Amino acid sequence: MVKIETKLPKEKKTKARKAKGKRVMLTVWLVIGILMVFGLAFGYWMYRTVMSPNVSTPDHKEAVIYIPTGSTYGEVQAILDEANILINPKSFDWVAKHKDYPGNIRPGRYLIGNGISNNRLVNMLRGGLQSPVNVTFNNLRDVDQLAGRIGKQIEADSASIAILLHNEEYIGQLGFNSRTIPALFLPNTYEFYWNTDAEGYVYRMMQEYNKFWNEERRQKAASKGLSPIQVSILASIVNKETNMSDEMPRVAGVYLNRLKNNWLLQADPTLVFAWNDYSIRRVLEYHKQIESPYNTYKYPGLPPGPICIPSIAALNSVLNAEEHHYFYFCAKEDFSGYHNFAKTLTEHNRNAMRYQQALNQRGIKK
Numbered sequence: 001m002v003k004i005e006t007k008l009p010k011e012k013k014t015k016a017r018k019a020k021g022k023r024v025m026l027t028v029w030l031v032i033g034i035l036m037v038f039g040l041a042f043g044y045w046m047y048r049t050v051m052s053p054n055v056s057t058p059d060h061k062e063a064v065i066y067i068p069t070g071s072t073y074g075e076v077q078a079i080l081d082e083a084n085i086l087i088n089p090k091s092f093d094w095v096a097k098h099k100d101y102p103g104n105i106r107p108g109r110y111l112i113g114n115g116i117s118n119n120r121l122v123n124m125l126r127g128g129l130q131s132p133v134n135v136t137f138n139n140l141r142d143v144d145q146l147a148g149r150i151g152k153q154i155e156a157d158s159a160s161i162a163i164l165l166h167n168e169e170y171i172g173q174l175g176f177n178s179r180t181i182p183a184l185f186l187p188n189t190y191e192f193y194w195n196t197d198a199e200g201y202v203y204r205m206m207q208e209y210n211k212f213w214n215e216e217r218r219q220k221a222a223s224k225g226l227s228p229i230q231v232s233i234l235a236s237i238v239n240k241e242t243n244m245s246d247e248m249p250r251v252a253g254v255y256l257n258r259l260k261n262n263w264l265l266q267a268d269p270t271l272v273f274a275w276n277d278y279s280i281r282r283v284l285e286y287h288k289q290i291e292s293p294y295n296t297y298k299y300p301g302l303p304p305g306p307i308c309i310p311s312i313a314a315l316n317s318v319l320n321a322e323e324h325h326y327f328y329f330c331a332k333e334d335f336s337g338y339h340n341f342a343k344t345l346t347e348h349n350r351n352a353m354r355y356q357q358a359l360n361q362r363g364i365k366k
Helices: 008-050 073-083 089-098 118-126 143-150 158-165 168-173 198-212 215-223 228-241 248-260 268-275 285-289 312-319 345-361
Strands: 063-067 108-112 133-137 188-192 328-331 339-342
Touching (some): 063 073, 073 089, 089 118, 108 118, 143 158, 188 198, 228 268, 228 312, 248 312, 248 328, 268 285, 328 345, 339 345
């Protein structure tokens, strides 16, 4: 009997292999699809975490934060928490750590805009992209008052600035001493980074001093027989004699006339400084008896240092003093802040009498 072979079993095997292959492909594509979904979800989460806005500031205005020198990452987090500007602090923490911000803390004053992302915020803080502050000072008597004023505007505290400015060795290296150091400072508004320390502040002021005292101004001072520091000393007296900038060059001219003719300066503001009593409004005879190198009624020439930190207007008034023949001046009896000027003592005494009568009428005795 002849045996007949059939291909049916082989065809079944082929179909089974094909079915299995399809299932494997479906599984592969399913896995790929799931991975793509997870990838897209993770990518979206990453985008949201890194690039989406995560800062909400009050009234949608810029917020200001201060990061002190030596701050830790935990302290920065506390500063941000106190400012209450992060929508999602955890997402900021994730980005900060992945960009190694905890190892790159930069102190300073930062302006943070509303709606910025974690990425932009971390880049700003990590890069130390702080915003400067405008530091202003004027109308100051001495370096202690200056230290107090500056210590409220930058990170350096008033004590560190004052200690530095009373360090004779340090200020001596700058060309000053304890009496002349006020001449270093030029009242104005300057841009500083908030985290400037005491030495950084003084160094910047030395730069501004050298910039101000250019060759032209030094030549003007020399033509009057004065050094830059002596100009500052005389300017401080002018500053205390009048608040009227348009009158300052004339007042400066009076004192220069007295110096040229070897007269005593007899400047009342120097007595107020010597007595250290800034409530004095009327200088009396007993005030003139004080034993002090600042008593210009006793000692000739300029006092040993400025009696205040003179304004730039006062400095320029000395350098551009009015040339005239006045040797005397007295406050006007109308209390306008201006003065009557005189060439002779007789004329001056008449002016002084009118002013004294006005003081008496107002009951001003000291």
